[in-house]
Amino acid sequence: MEESTIKKLVTSIKCSTCGQLYRGGNIDVLGHREDLWFLSVFCPSCRTQYLIAAVVSGEKVSEVITDLTRAELARFRGLGGVTGDDVLDMHSFLKSSDGDFSRVLGGKQA
Numbered sequence: 155m156e157e158s159t160i161k162k163l164v165t166s167i168k169c170s171t172c173g174q175l176y177r178g179g180n181i182d183v184l185g186h187r188e189d190l191w192f193l194s195v196f197c198p199s200c201r202t203q204y205l206i207a208a209v210v211s212g213e214k215v216s217e218v219i220t221d222l223t224r225a226e227l228a229r230f231r232g233l234g235g236v237t238g239d240d241v242l243d244m245h246s247f248l249k250s251s252d253g254d255f256s257r258v259l260g261g262k263q264a
């Protein structure tokens with residue numbers, strides 16, 4: 155899966171604040187672990203920035219808006235060089251969950 159493909163998929167996602175579709179130029183791919191991708195998106199309409207975790211399988215993307223902290227974001231930015239334990243944990247968690255990701259994630263803060 156290439157970043158350009160991910161960006162294209164994410165442009166089908168609407169801003170949860172104002173409903174504006176995201177544009178490729180406002181999507182920043184931070185990194186990924188297998189089919190779990192971390193992205194930063196900026197809505198030009200309401201000027202809200204989101205960190206998104208998205209599970210991508212084929213042509214389908216399941217969006218998860220996160221409330222990652224800046225420190226966590228910094229960790230994810232270096233995905234290639236970290237152990238990835240947390241990411242793998244999150245990945246398996248997302249895979250086993252088929253419902254309200256953000257609600258469950260919100261309650262999973264360490």
Ligand SMILES: [Zn+2]
Pocket residue numbers: 169170171172173174197198199200201202
């Ligand atoms: Zn917006």
